[in-house]
Amino acid sequence: MAVLTITKDNFQSEVLQSDKPVLLDFWATWCGPCRMVSPIVDEIAGERGDIKVGKVNIDDQMELAQQFGVMSIPTLVVIKNGEIANKAVGAMPKDNILALL
Template sequence: MQVTDTDFEKTISDNELVLVDFWAPWCGPCKQITPILESILESNPELTLAKVNVDDEMEVAKRYNVRGLPTLLLFEGGELRATHVGLASKDKLMAFVNQETI
């Protein structure tokens, strides 16, 4: 689901486990990570994927100091739990979501 500056807080508070993907249309690694994230979603039905286009939604990107793309933020119960920056393999991203050591 695409989220905006205005509905970001509601999205992370209304869902127990949210993976936020900060991306941009011009970002090659962002395009590469999308099918990996979709695959992770299939095996983690409790996970909600929220996508934030940093070209359009700059306020939330600034709030979380997003400096590189893709940036993934993992929220649990509305609280930021972990951050990952850059492209990674499916196994590493699964570990990130499950909070094992990357």
């Protein structure tokens, strides 16, 4: 499945109303560790049809970043049934990201 660009406009429909767990990657273009995590998140999106994967650019979507209390990036958040099921901050290997799910 393709990675979705999550905005405040599609957040309700793509994330909160999703029938699948959603992995959200909060990132920014200027963030080095985000650039390390991004290809891993893309890979997971391609391999796992049982989840949705979305990316939130914190510079463009400051409201969503504040809503999730994002203080450092990358921040990965797993949403299940409209609720936060897991959250992790910082670059990490693929196995650790998969463990969040």
